[in-house]
Amino acid sequence: MSAQQIFDYLTSSILDVVPELNEHEFRKNDSLVNLGVGSMERADIIIMVLEKLRLKIPLAETYGPNNLGELADLLQSKSQIS
């Protein structure tokens, strides 16, 4: 799966959890924090993407990326390893 497909999973999950962002044009340098997404919502969003990818890794392994593009890259590399 490409990083772009994972980025698309991320944005669709964000919209599921925070539908108020439906007018936002997502970019790879967007960060969840800057989009105003709270920590509880962030956890739900990432778990939703992990479920779509069938990627069984601890949530803690997804910490670190500064923006959605970096997060998509990280998840792509993890999904290739698993």
Next chain:
Amino acid sequence: MSQLATDTTTPIPITGLGITSAIGQGKDDFARALFEGKSRFEIMRRRGRQIDSDFIGAEIADFECATVKSNSRYRTASFSSQTAISTLAEAWSDAGLDRYDPKRIGLIVGGSNVQQRENMLLQDRYRENPMFVRPTYGFTFMDTDICASCTSVFDIKGIAFTVGGASASGQLAIIEAAEAIRSGRVDICIALGALMDISYWECRGLRSLGAMGSDNFANQPKLACRPFDKDTDGFIYGEACAAVVLESASVCQERGKSSYAHLSGWATHIDGSRTTAPSLEGEISVIKKALLMSGLTPKQIDYVNPHGTGSPIGDRTELEALATCGLDRAYINATKSITGHGLSAAGAVEVLSTCLQMNQSKLHPSLNMADPINTDFNWVGCESKDANLQHSLSLSMGFGGINTAVCLSKAA
């Protein structure tokens, strides 16, 4: 607004009501169905209520919580939380609480383990892949999320907690709200009987226990719920949530609010029993204590709203307690014959039902009481009846030996 001196004798006005139930969403719809005796019993269809079964009950149709729709923060609110928010919105508006000091408003939610069906559905969904369970389940599984959702939406900053008293939870919340006002902890306190969202596991357990009614009326669900009738063999479930706003008499006067009724006496009694059996002694105790506190004699009680679930032994015990206390001449009907048994919500639903009847000087009918188990009582039959109700008594009982009673009087 400042904290007022503790008031330990004046009755406590009820200044706001809200209800979401199978027979009506909002007190106007609810009252209409109640007085017309329109029930909604059928084979239950909500997801997670049946497995190889045909449990009868009354379910809320076409419910939508406006708050959840407009604010994603509440997207994970359970059905119980959503009905609590909607029900509280009605009671809040009714009592006109928007401009009152939030630190002097409290919320007490009656009910424990009320989100069973949705918790079960979520566990079923993630049983094979528990790693993907939504992190927010870590706090939404707790009943206190109902307090969190409501206090967050309405900016309540006084006290907020849940109380568990099985089927007496709703009335227990009202009693605790009254005590919170009496003790001066808050000026206004909302008691909310939470919607007990049971799954097929609870239905099966309650049925096997002999508490929930059998399949005798599977082909005629509208006849299944029949408190105090000789053909009853258990309660019939009904989804409901009710909110009752209580406030100190001096605050009520200061705000110029009218009231539905005043809470003039209340009592609780614990039997010391880990069974589902009712206790004659416990029921007599709460009736006598509530009357004593209200300064009323049994003859002054115009109307009794009983617990009346349809449990043969429960119904018989309750009537024996009422007769022993000299309350066999007061009017009596059974709200649950129309609404079904809301379990944790029931006590609050029935205090609301009593308030509406006192205000409209009208008693609602009792459904399916074709052959009463005791004809010595002043039953309201299958038709509603006009009656001036100055003083009323409402009773609740819960598994595990919990008995409660409250006296309500019309505002002077």
